[in-house]
Amino acid sequence: MRELCFSHVDVVYGSGKDAITALDNLDFTVSDGESVAIIGPSGCGKSTTLRLASGLLRPSAGTTTIDGSPIQGPRASTALILQDFGLLPWKTVRANAELGLKIRHVPRGERKERASEALQLVGLEEFADAYPGSLSGGMRQRLALARALALDVDLLLMDEPLSALDALLREQLQDTLLSLWRKEGYAQILVTHSIDEAVYLGQRIYVMAPRPGHVVTVVQNEDAGDEAYRQSGEFFARCNEVRELLRQAGGGGSHA
Amino acid sequence: MRKALGYIWGTVFVIILWWLLAIGIDSPALPTPAATWPELVSCFQKIMPQFWASFGRIILSMAIGTLLGAPCGLWIGRSKRADAIFGPILYVLYPVPKIVFLPVLFVLFGLGGEAKVILIAIAIFFQMVVTMRDAAKHVPQGAIDSMLSLSATKLQIFTDVVLPSSLPALFTALRITCGTAVAILFIAESMAGSSGLGYYIMHAWSLLEYPQMFAGIVAMAALGVILYEAFDIAERLTTRWRRA
Numbered sequence: 001m002r003e004l005c006f007s008h009v010d011v012v013y014g015s016g017k018d019a020i021t022a023l024d025n026l027d028f029t030v031s032d033g034e035s036v037a038i039i040g041p042s043g044c045g046k047s048t049t050l051r052l053a054s055g056l057l058r059p060s061a062g063t064t065t066i067d068g069s070p071i072q073g074p075r076a077s078t079a080l081i082l083q084d085f086g087l088l089p090w091k092t093v094r095a096n097a098e099l100g101l102k103i104r105h106v107p108r109g110e111r112k113e114r115a116s117e118a119l120q121l122v123g124l125e126e127f128a129d130a131y132p133g134s135l136s137g138g139m140r141q142r143l144a145l146a147r148a149l150a151l152d153v154d155l156l157l158m159d160e161p162l163s164a165l166d167a168l169l170r171e172q173l174q175d176t177l178l179s180l181w182r183k184e185g186y187a188q189i190l191v192t193h194s195i196d197e198a199v200y201l202g203q204r205i206y207v208m209a210p211r212p213g214h215v216v217t218v219v220q221n222e223d224a225g226d227e228a229y230r231q232s233g234e235f236f237a238r239c240n241e242v243r244e245l246l247r248q249a250g251g252g253g254s255h256a
Numbered sequence: 257m258r259k260a261l262g263y264i265w266g267t268v269f270v271i272i273l274w275w276l277l278a279i280g281i282d283s284p285a286l287p288t289p290a291a292t293w294p295e296l297v298s299c300f301q302k303i304m305p306q307f308w309a310s311f312g313r314i315i316l317s318m319a320i321g322t323l324l325g326a327p328c329g330l331w332i333g334r335s336k337r338a339d340a341i342f343g344p345i346l347y348v349l350y351p352v353p354k355i356v357f358l359p360v361l362f363v364l365f366g367l368g369g370e371a372k373v374i375l376i377a378i379a380i381f382f383q384m385v386v387t388m389r390d391a392a393k394h395v396p397q398g399a400i401d402s403m404l405s406l407s408a409t410k411l412q413i414f415t416d417v418v419l420p421s422s423l424p425a426l427f428t429a430l431r432i433t434c435g436t437a438v439a440i441l442f443i444a445e446s447m448a449g450s451s452g453l454g455y456y457i458m459h460a461w462s463l464l465e466y467p468q469m470f471a472g473i474v475a476m477a478a479l480g481v482i483l484y485e486a487f488d489i490a491e492r493l494t495t496r497w498r499r500a
Contacts, residue, residue: 054405074407086402090420090497099416100406131497151406 001077001154001187002067004030004053009062011048011213021212022048026062028206028215030187032154035225037190037202039242040249045213046191050157053189054080066155076104078155079148083163085140087132093119093143094128100151118150119143121180138169142176149184156181156188162197174200175227182225195246199238200230207242209249216249287467295467296474306456307475309369310445313452314437314483317373318430321380326426329385330418333392343389350386354379355440358447367448375444376437383433384426391425392418424498427491434483442476453479 006028013020023045030036038046051057052064055074064071087096097115119125122142162170192198198205205219223229271289278288332338361371395418403413445454453476460469
């Protein structure tokens with residue numbers, strides 16, 4: 001993937017009097033290997049944007065393209081991680097990691113190998129035969145990552161992936177997300193309602209506002225992508241800047 | 257091990273209760289376990305063919321009811337259109353006690369095994385449709401969205417998500433309905449025909465052979481326990497993930 005591009009995108013749910021505009025005139029681009037964060041209050045169209053990028057949803061107006069061709073449906077090297085991780089509790093950790101490969105009819109031997117590599121990458125190889133129900137929240141999150149990584153993705157989409165975790169675990173997994181992204185070189189879009197998460201992980205931050213969902217502004221945040229950034233004065237200044245933008249947009253971030 | 261101990265305790269309790277009742281009531285219609293046991297041993301040869309006749313009818317009818325009912329239920333639960341058409345019909349038919357159709361089936365299919373098997377299959381069918389419809393409606397949407405984003409086909413979503421997530425409900429329904437199935441079978445066999453435990457029990461009753469009758473009752477109880485336990489074991493084997 002060289003570039004994901006949304007141009008003048010509207011998304012309208014329902015029709016007639018009950019129609020709800022979820023996204024209004026969205027322009028959005030992500031380049032190869034870039035890490036982009038989307039932040040905003042609920043109802044601002046964050047998740048809708050991800051569903052568009054994943055091919056689960058088509059725009060009502062405007063165009064969504066990857067490398068110039070329209071997104072027609074789910075794409076082989078795009079992975080989506082949902083808020084509840086979308087794991088299948090009746091499959092073992094290994095079978096969950098293999099799921100995407102199985103759906104794509106990758107032969108069993110190769111499937112096993114790639115899933116093992118991905119589980120190793122997130123430190124879950126010794127739990128391969130356990131069921132998700134016996135894993136902690138952080139481990140489930142890492143399993144969802146492994147399932148995506150086993151696919152050799154070039155675009156990773158995440159919908160509030162860390163929102164269910166406690167603060168310390170959350171920071172740990174933010175570091176995991178960062179190091180995997182740097183190592184694997186895919187582009188990622190992270191939807192979050194956490195200001196520090198957006199600033200820590202997003203090289204560009206789309207600040208969105210609701211009713212109807214639209215982009216208020218795009219914050220350039222080139223310093224993101226380094227563990228040391230979290231401790232720096234610039235990091236806190238950038239967090240404050242984003243917080244102020246959210247406040248002006250009227251929604252307000254739920255917490256930092 | 258714990259389970260085996262539980263069964264021993266349960267059996268001992270039932271036998272003691274039975275014994276106390278038999279002594280208390282002191283009627284030839286309720287012989288003591290001690291009077292029933294030799295009868296059970298001596299007419300074992302006579303009971304077994306009846307047991308297998310009943311067992312075969314139960315297995316066949318439950319298999320038919322499940323194989324037809326479970327897919328229908330899953331389909332109605334996953335398809336809004338199917339639910340709109342068949343949902344209301346279910347609401348009308350499900351509460352009707354299916355046993356009342358026994359005379360009709362006797363007229364249509366004769367007094368042999370067919371009418372009995374069909375009646376039980378109908379009762380199981382409705383139970384399965386209703387249970388599996390509810391189960392299919394509660395399939396986690398996140399799991400389906402994940403499958404869709406991995407470009408899964410409808411068939412893959414069915415085999416990897418809808419089916420496994422509904423399996424526990426299927427076994428629960430089987431365990432609950434095996435009691436109903438045995439009850440319907442008893443009534444059907446005792447009303448007509450000349451085979452099966454229901455026939456055997458009522459035949460012994462009409463001859464005032466109470467210990468023999470009770471041997472038949474014990475065999476019928478064993479039939480229920482065996483079925484229940486078999487479904488319980490099958491559920492454990494296929495839904496190990498739920499105890500993770």
